Structures are given as C-alpha cells and as structure tokens.
Amino acid sequence: MSTSYRIAEAAALLGVSDDxxxxxxxxxxxxxTRDGGPAQVDGAELARVATELHETPPPGTTRSSSARNRLAGIVTRVVRDTVMAQVEIQAGPFRLVxxxxxxxxxxxGLEPGVRAVATVKATQVSVDVP
Known part of the structure; x- marks a missing residue:
C-alpha cells in the first residue's frame, strides 16, 4: 500500500510553501503523478526529499553527540531568571522549548534572532498516525 499526498499536504510536512x-x-x-486529478506525491518520494532537507549538520557545526534528532532553527524567545532560562526555538514548522x-x-549567547540547533534525545518516542 502506497501513501500519497496532495501538494499542500506535502508542503506542510516539509515545512515549505505549496509553490x-x-x-x-x-x-x-x-x-x-497526475492521474486526471490534482498532482499526488508518493509518500516514499516525500520521505526521501525530507531526509535530504534535514540531513545531519556537517562535522564541526555542532559538538559530537550520539543524538541524531537535530532541528536547526532560530531562537525566538529567551526568559531568564536568577538560576534557569527558558529558550524557544522555531525550527521550520516546529516550536521547541x-x-x-x-x-x-x-x-x-542565546538571544532572539540567534541561529541554534535543538538536539533531542529520548528513551521513548511515540509515533501517531493521523
């Protein structure tokens, strides 16, 4: 069974515009494919492009890590108190805190506007299918 996506769905999944x-x-x-209707993008093909778009940063961009889930983005907000800081990053369509x-x-040097890479490592990741 092959899953396919309309252009708008593919764009949303990749974090880019329909255009x-x-x-x-x-x-x-x-x-x-265009079988008489709107264009459809094959799910496997979409996964290939998504992988290309979000490849691991080149060596030296970040410190070595066993974590493979890296989301490059921009710092949008930093809230500091005397001990802790809450940092928000927008990485494509994803907001990370x-x-x-x-x-x-x-x-x-985290401040709004600074480029940053959020690295996520968890012992469990749940996957839901809409």
Missing part, C-alpha cells in the same frame, strides 16, 4: 513543492516537481527534484541553566544560556 516550492510545485517548483521541485517541475524541476524533477520531487516526482508527482528548552529549559537550561541561565549560565548555559549566557555562555551560548
């Missing part, structure tokens, strides 16, 4: 997906289809970066020591946030 970007259409350009990728026209430029043969992403293949789509990290709690860390104020000292760590200060050492990293």
């Amino acid at each position: 970007t997906v259409r350009r990728w289809i026209d430029g043969d970066r992403l293949s789509a 990290s709690l860390m020591s104020r000292e760590a946030a200060d050492e990293l």
Whole structure:
C-alpha cells in the first residue's frame, strides 16, 4: 500500500510553501503523478526529499553527540531568571522549548534572532498516525 499526498499536504510536512513543492516537481527534484486529478506525491518520494532537507549538520557545526534528532532553527524567545532560562526555538514548522541553566544560556549567547540547533534525545518516542 502506497501513501500519497496532495501538494499542500506535502508542503506542510516539509515545512515549505505549496509553490516550492510545485517548483521541485517541475524541476524533477520531487516526482508527482497526475492521474486526471490534482498532482499526488508518493509518500516514499516525500520521505526521501525530507531526509535530504534535514540531513545531519556537517562535522564541526555542532559538538559530537550520539543524538541524531537535530532541528536547526532560530531562537525566538529567551526568559531568564536568577538560576534557569527558558529558550524557544522555531525550527521550520516546529516550536521547541528548552529549559537550561541561565549560565548555559549566557555562555551560548542565546538571544532572539540567534541561529541554534535543538538536539533531542529520548528513551521513548511515540509515533501517531493521523
């Protein structure tokens, strides 16, 4: 059973615009079928492009880590108190919130507008299918 997605759905999953997906289809970066109706992108093909878009950063970009879930984004908010800091990062369509020591946030120079990579490592990850 092959899952396929409309252009708008593919765009939402990749965190890009509908027009970007259409350009990728026209430029043969992403293949789509048009069986008399709206264009459909094959799920496996969409997964391939998603993987290309979010490859692991090149060596030296971040410190070595066993975690493989890295989301590059921009810091949108930092709330500091005397001991802790709450840092919000927008990584594509995802909003991530990290709690860390104020000292760590200060050492990293985290402020709104700074590029950052959120690294996620968990002992359990739940997967839901809509």
